[in-house]
Amino acid sequence: MKLVKKEYVKVLEWAFKIAYLFLGFATFNTFLYDSQVQPMLVRICLVLGALALLGRLFFFRDYWKTPHWIVLAFFCLSFLLSMAVNYQYGAFTADFKWLIWTGLLFFLLYVCDTSRDTGAYKKEFTVLSHILIIYSAIAAAASIYLMFQLYHAMWYTAGGELMIAGFQWGRLWGVYTDPNYGSTFSVAAVLLCVYFFKKRKKWGKIPYGIAILVDYLYITFSDSRTAEVTMAVSVAFWIVLSVLWKKKSGKRALAGIAAAVVFAGAFVGATSLIKSEYNVKIQAQIQAQQQTQTQTQKKTTSAQKVGRQADLVEDVSNGRLALWESSVEIWSASPIWGTGYNSFLPFVKEHVPQSYVINNSQGEYVSLHNEYINILVYQGVLGFGLFAAFGILTLIKWCRNLHLVKQEDRDYICVLTGCVLVVLVTMVFLMEGLYTNSPGTFILWTFLGYLMQYFSRKEKAETEK
Helix, strand or coil: CHHHHHHHHHHHHHHHHHHHHHHHHHHCECCCCCCCHHHHHHHHHHHHHHHHHHHHHCCHHHCCCCCCHHHHHHHHHHHHHHHHHCHHHCCHHHHHHHHHHHHHHHHHHHCCCCCCCHHHHHHHHHHHHHHHHHHHHHHHHHHHHHHHCCCEEEEECCCCCEEEEEEECCEEEECECCHHHHHHHHHHHHHHHHHHHHHCCHHHHHHHHHHHHHHHHHHHHCCCHHHHHHHHHHHHHHHHHHHHHCCCCHHHHHHHHHHHHHHHHHHHHHHHHHHHHHHHHHHHHHHHHHCCCCHHHHHHHHHHHHHHHHHHHHCCCCCHHHHHHHHHHHHHHCCCCCCCCCCHHHHHHHHCCCCCCCCCCCCCCCCCCCHHHHHHHHHHHHHHHHHHHHHHHHHHHHHHHHHHCCHHHHHHHHHHHHHHHHHHHHCCCCCCCCCCCCHHHHHHHHHHHHHHHHHHHHHHHHHCC
């Protein structure tokens, strides 16, 4: 009877992960963002999440050995303390909702059943990866189609948020609410495709090759420097780790590292060449098309386009450096507890009214475009220290157990780590991994959980010998 009940819990876990993944898709899809799909998925995730967590309580001994989950629990506590300290700004309820989501990320996506065979999680990884691959390929293909149709549209949601679709300001947004999120997600999808491409034979490789092509084209036309960096870093990491695992001679190892460097340079160079050639032409065609529109529409589009170009010419960081500099004065106003998440803007307006965050030509920023800085500012030294401690502990576990990886599992560990690395690098430039429900957030915590579960099982096997 107990076994049957645990099987029910596994079904709930599967259902939650798939529902949450689709919530991430909808949240960053321009055409679904303001529809009824997202609220429906939110309710489904919360119900499934609550039921799955309740079920896990009956078998907590199988989950509590997940490495370093207690640090994440304290991180949630620091989130709660930041909320309490900033209660006067009226954002406690909104922040409490994000505390719930954070708990679901940690205790349903990251925490795994350490008693389960690794093979079961590899099967789960295969299914979820193919959902990621299929959606990324469809979204990329649809975005490229919109580009060739010269589609460009902007509108405001009922809540006053600007939505952009198609090709705007010299870059491809397509069906994504933000080309940076769409393109970094595509990078992770490319890594997954490479993994399955290597595993499949003959004709089975074709679908993955097609997916790699369309994702690469989206990455290129999106003009996302963040995606270029994540692709160069993650693929170079995979190459270097594979070389080191094979324990080649010093010269051959250096050759492998050189190959990684060459790939990174070639990828960035080729991408820059293609987008400089075609993005300009496509934007020119759109401008020509706009000549037939009303004078108001032309003025609006022109102003927005020039604004982005001017930003890139005057500041290569596109405003990020100014935001990061302003974070110091904001953090110093509440270094221990932080500003809270949703109380961030009210806090800044009261304590640091001269900040660039609210005094700039782009509007008010709710994110400092660096998730690590966000954590430091939102949750203070306490939250940042806990998050950093978790990162260091997981890295130590990864390094210490790398020698236990079987040869047939090496690509599995490489692709999991590579995808996690994509998100970690993205977090340097965007709000990703926390405080948002995105495909990247799903990848980070789910794949990191698979890694820790794998190493926990290997450690257990070693001790039992």
